[in-house]
Amino acid sequence: xxxxxxxxxxxxxxxxxxxxxxxxxxxxxxxxxxxxxxxxxxxxxxxxxxxxxxxxxxxxxxxxxxxxxxxxxxxxxxxxxxxxxxxxxxxxxxxxxxxxxxxxxxxxxxxxxxxxxxxxxxxxxxxxxxxxxxxxxxxxxxxxxxxxxxxxxxxxxxxxxxxxxxxxxxxxxxxxxxxxxxxxxxxxxxxxxxxxxxxxxxxxxxxxxxxxxxxxxxxxxxxxxxxxxxxxxxxxxxxxxxxxxxxxxxxxxxxxxxxxxxxxxxxxxxxxxxxxxxxxxxxxxxxxxxxxxxxxxxxxxxxxxxxxxxxxxxxxxxxxxxxxxxxxxxxxxxxxxxxxxxxxxxxxxxxx
Amino acid sequence: xxxxxxxxxxxxxxxxxxxxxxxxxxxxxxxxxxxxxxxxxxxxxxxxxxxxxxxxxxxxxxxxxxxxxxxxxxxxxxxxxxxxxxxxxxxxxxxxxxxxxxxxxxxxxxxxxxxxxxxxxxxxxxxxxxxxxxxxxxxxxxxxxxxxxxxxxxxxxxxxxxxxxxxxxxxxxxxxxxxxxxxxxxxxxxxxxxxxxxxxxxxxxxxxxxxxxxxxxxxxxxxxxxxxxxxxxxxxxxxxxxxxxxxxxxxxxxxxxxxxxxxxxxxxxxxxxxxxxxxxxxxxxxxxxxxxxxxxxxxxxxxxxxxxxxxxxxxxxxxxxxxxxxxxxxxxxxxxxxxxxxxxxxxxxxxx
Ligand SMILES: CC(C)[C@H](C(=O)O)[C@@H](O)C(=O)O
Ligand SMILES: CC(C)[C@H](C(=O)O)[C@@H](O)C(=O)O
Numbered sequence: 001x002x003x004x005x006x007x008x009x010x011x012x013x014x015x016x017x018x019x020x021x022x023x024x025x026x027x028x029x030x031x032x033x034x035x036x037x038x039x040x041x042x043x044x045x046x047x048x049x050x051x052x053x054x055x056x057x058x059x060x061x062x063x064x065x066x067x068x069x070x071x072x073x074x075x076x077x078x079x080x081x082x083x084x085x086x087x088x089x090x091x092x093x094x095x096x097x098x099x100x101x102x103x104x105x106x107x108x109x110x111x112x113x114x115x116x117x118x119x120x121x122x123x124x125x126x127x128x129x130x131x132x133x134x135x136x137x138x139x140x141x142x143x144x145x146x147x148x149x150x151x152x153x154x155x156x157x158x159x160x161x162x163x164x165x166x167x168x169x170x171x172x173x174x175x176x177x178x179x180x181x182x183x184x185x186x187x188x189x190x191x192x193x194x195x196x197x198x199x200x201x202x203x204x205x206x207x208x209x210x211x212x213x214x215x216x217x218x219x220x221x222x223x224x225x226x227x228x229x230x231x232x233x234x235x236x237x238x239x240x241x242x243x244x245x246x247x248x249x250x251x252x253x254x255x256x257x258x259x260x261x262x263x264x265x266x267x268x269x270x271x272x273x274x275x276x277x278x279x280x281x282x283x284x285x286x287x288x289x290x291x292x293x294x295x296x297x298x299x300x301x302x303x304x305x306x307x308x309x310x311x312x313x314x315x316x317x318x319x320x321x322x323x324x325x326x327x328x329x330x331x332x333x334x335x336x337x338x339x340x341x342x343x344x345x346x347x348x349x350x351x352x
Numbered sequence: 353x354x355x356x357x358x359x360x361x362x363x364x365x366x367x368x369x370x371x372x373x374x375x376x377x378x379x380x381x382x383x384x385x386x387x388x389x390x391x392x393x394x395x396x397x398x399x400x401x402x403x404x405x406x407x408x409x410x411x412x413x414x415x416x417x418x419x420x421x422x423x424x425x426x427x428x429x430x431x432x433x434x435x436x437x438x439x440x441x442x443x444x445x446x447x448x449x450x451x452x453x454x455x456x457x458x459x460x461x462x463x464x465x466x467x468x469x470x471x472x473x474x475x476x477x478x479x480x481x482x483x484x485x486x487x488x489x490x491x492x493x494x495x496x497x498x499x500x501x502x503x504x505x506x507x508x509x510x511x512x513x514x515x516x517x518x519x520x521x522x523x524x525x526x527x528x529x530x531x532x533x534x535x536x537x538x539x540x541x542x543x544x545x546x547x548x549x550x551x552x553x554x555x556x557x558x559x560x561x562x563x564x565x566x567x568x569x570x571x572x573x574x575x576x577x578x579x580x581x582x583x584x585x586x587x588x589x590x591x592x593x594x595x596x597x598x599x600x601x602x603x604x605x606x607x608x609x610x611x612x613x614x615x616x617x618x619x620x621x622x623x624x625x626x627x628x629x630x631x632x633x634x635x636x637x638x639x640x641x642x643x644x645x646x647x648x649x650x651x652x653x654x655x656x657x658x659x660x661x662x663x664x665x666x667x668x669x670x671x672x673x674x675x676x677x678x679x680x681x682x683x684x685x686x687x688x689x690x691x692x693x694x695x696x697x698x699x700x701x702x703x704x
Contacts, residue, residue: 090543120581125472141493141511146546150514155550159493159509162502189594191442194498198507221601228580228605229472242541246598249573253580 002035003306006066008059010044011089012279013289013341014072020291020345021070021298024318027352028302028311039066043096044074044089044279054092060099063270068305069100070298071274077281097137101267103165104172105135105244106300107276109231109251109261114323115332119256121228129255131234132176135244136161136169137265140195142241161195161240166202172266173238174210180235185216187223187239187247199240220247227251252276259290259331260319262297264304271305273297287340290329292319295348318351354387355658358418360411362396363441364631365641365693366424372643372697373422373650376670379701380654380663391418395448396426396441396631406444412451415622420657421452422650423626429633449489453619455517456524457487457596458652459628461583461603461613466675467684471608473580481607483586484528487596488513488521489617492547494593513547513592518554524618525590526562532587536567539575539591539599551592572599579603604628611642611683612671614649616656623657625649639692642681644671647700670703 007022009015022038029036041059048054054074063069074089096102110130111119119126144158170186177184186203188196200217207215218226220243226233227247231254239247252258258277265272275293283289296319303312322328327347330338339347359374361367374390381388393411400406406426415421426441448454462482463471471478496510522538529536538555540548552569559567570578572595578585579599583606591599604610610629617624627645635641648671655664674680679699682690691699 088543094544120473120477122472122474142544144508148546148550153515155513155546156496157511157545157547159511161507163505189597191440192446192494193509194500195507195509198500221597224576224598224602225605228602243598245541245573246576246595250576250580250602253577258577 001306002037003068004037004039004066005301006063006069007038007040008043008069008071009040010072010074010279011046011076012073012281012284014044014074014279016285016287016289016341017275017291017294018070018072020341020348021294023345023349024295024315024352025298027349028314031314031352032308032311043071043092045076045079047092048087048089052087054087054089055095055099060096063096063100066270068301069270069272070301071272072294073275073277073279075279075281094142097265098143100270100272101138102265102272103136103138104169104266105133105137105248106264106266107133107135107248107251107261108263109133109255110257111255112257112260112320112323115255115257115260117256119254121231121254125229126231126254126256129232131231131251132180132236133244133248133251134169134173134176134236134238135248136165136240137244139165140241159193159195159242161198163198163202166199167206170203170206170238173236174206174213177213177236178210182213183216183235184213185218185223185234185237187218187220187237187243189220189243190217191219195240203238223247224250227254248276260292260296262293262300264297264300266304271301273301273305287342288330289341290331291341291345295319295345314352318348321351322348353658354389355420356389356391356418357653358415358421359390359392360395360421360423361392362424362426362631363398363428364425364633364636366396366426366631368637368639368641368693369627369643369646370422370424372693372700373646375697375701376647376667376704377650379704380666383666383704384660384663395423395444397428397431399444400439400441404439406439406441407447407451412448415448415452418622420653421622421624422653423624424646425627425629425631427631427633446494449617450495452622452624453490454617454624455488455490456521456618457485457489457600458616458618459485459487459600459603459613460615461485461607462609463607464609464612464672464675467607467609467612469608471606473583473606477581478583478606478608481584483583483603484532484588485596485600485603486521486525486528486588486590487600488517488592489596491517492593511545511547511594513550515550515554518551519558522555522558522590525588526558526565529565529588530562534565535587536565537575537586537589538567538569539572539589539595540569541572541595542569543571547592555590575599576602579606600628612644612648614645614652616649616652618656623653625653625657639694640682641693642683643693643697647671647697666704670700673703674700
């Protein structure tokens with residue numbers, strides 16, 4: 001098969017980790033007889049510098065014309081702690097999500113047996129953890145009307161959801177649950193928020209269409225606790241945008257493998273794949289960043305966007321092999337020899 | 353001195369744990385020559401059953417006429433999973449906070465050396481953890497306009513903050529930081545929300561009034577991660593209502609001592625003290641609930657509301673003694689003999 005893949009490397013370590021995912025994807029494509037054409041495009045602080053816009057129209061065109069988007073990371077310290085900055089890299093991210101209609105952010109948290117002791121949590125608490133968050137990504141308080149009144153003395157942000165927005169996200173959640181253990185947890189704050197009550201009643205009404213799925217409803221504060229106490233008690237969780245932002249980040253650190261967690265953002269037409277870690281500015285250009293989360297995001301891309309599970313598995317297998325053989329960056333080296341970002345990528349590509 | 357204390361036992365295990373705090377407070381009062389008059393009042397599901405209202409006016413009058421409020425817990429399972437319930441115990445809680453003007457919720461998380469191994473986190477991650485959240489409690493999305501439009505197909509919740517609301521909370525945060533390690537972390541989502549940008553700019557403008565306090569600004573998603581990774585890197589944290597709800601619950605489980613954590617909610621005139629655990633309906637009437645969080649809430653009351661640090665310390669000391677001597681409820685007994693709720697309370701009162 002032939003694929004066009006938009007390549008949005010972004011800021012900080014983005015370009016370095018993306019390079020390794022490209023190498024590994026090309027190696028897989030070669031092995032299975034596919035042909036990938038990479039379409040690099042600007043985004044983030046890099047795009048602000050070149051064209052004054054974190055998600056330029058030219059980049060949007062490239063994404064729309066591609067079969068999938070592979071994304072690195074965005075964000076640059078010079079925009080932080082500057083509430084007055086007019087254009088920020090994050091705006092590019094939000095604009096991209098909205099314009100590409102990426103309404104479902106899929107974030108798995110799972111454990112690598114060899115890394116389990118890196119977790120801040122005790123082994124017995126996390127063994128067997130394998131959960132997936134589906135976070136709504138184009139609605140809620142992120143995109144509601146916001147502004148100031150009373151001469152700037154009062155600020156407001158509006159959180160809005162329609163039943164249709166909840167349904168399309170929940171549908172993906174039920175479908176995902178059907179392919180896994182048939183357990184779905186709807187996370188909300190229905191004891192306080194009207195939008196949460198809409199979420200809960202909408203999901204409740206969909207239960208009858210998936211009679212095999214066992215659905216539970218939990219408050220966001222309770223989930224924030226139980227994720228630390230018993231992460232392995234969860235399977236598929238669905239939630240709204242802001243709760244998802246907080247809880248998926250919390251979940252990302254429990255497994256001890258944060259630097260390895262991939263993610264996907266899906267819409268009706270196109271999907272985007274990215275590591276969940278940030279742009280890690282301090283490490284830029286040092287050839288020390290761990291490329292595995294981006295490489296595993298490429299695996300998700302083969303599996304989900306191209307429906308090629310064998311290819312995805314080939315990538316996962318070579319990643320496991322690199323961990324077993326200690327071909328890892330310094331964050332995982334534990335005193336043993338550490339390899340560079342590029343060297344890990346080369347090894348993976350060579351061993352596909 | 354003479355005190356009137358409103359006693360809101362509430363639901364579930366509330367009455368049982370409150371009873372022990374009353375015993376211990378009376379013992380301290382006797383020892384130090386104070387006189388406490390307890391003013392019991394209805395709240396929660398118990399109040400709905402008796403007068404159809406979770407926070408009746410009669411209860412409000414009693415609170416207003418008191419020097420402090422001691423609160424148990426509210427919530428009853430028959431109101432959960434019923435989005436159509438017209439009156440809910442939680443409404444009583446929100447109404448009480450608003451009507452009493454309790455704008456600052458103070459929630460410490462600290463470790464008891466003897467309980468550290470109960471934490472889901474590894475010992476080296478939590479040793480030395482001693483942080484305090486100041487959560488804004490009467491503003492934000494909890495109290496903004498909420499409702500439906502488009503025949504119920506669209507739901508909305510408005511998040512609103514004024515500069516004055518941020519200032520009074522932040523002031524408490526700066527003052528608290530001055531009595532501790534002079535480190536203050538402002539938790540927001542200023543990269544997305546206008547209300548968060550108001551929070552950040554307001555706190556930034558106050559920095560000059562507290563030149564000794566070192567202030568940091570972190571995004572809520574980053575804090576959700578770091579609380580699990582390095583909880584002992586935090587000291588005083590200030591945040592808005594919803595973020596505080598999620599993060600304080602997350603923080604409560606890291607120390608291994610969740611059943612022991614007290615809290616205070618303060619306004620301009622009156623303060624309320626309560627354990628952070630819930631009403632634990634399954635344990636109601638079984639004489640097994642751990643009363644220590646409520647007893648320690650009484651200690652906070654003596655210290656904060658009555659400005660009597662010696663009395664507070666006497667309570668903390670006897671609690672530590674009970675832990676050291678194993679006079680504990682079953683949740684802490686670890687296979688050894690477990691004492692009943694009442695027996696622990698009796699022992700504490702006798703040993704003051
Ligand atoms: C950078 C920020 C706007 C973004 C978000 O809040 O969605 C990030 O935290 C994420 O989770 O992708
Ligand atoms: C019961 C609920 C309304 C309440 C809140 O969200 O404030 C509770 O979770 C709390 O933290 O006190």
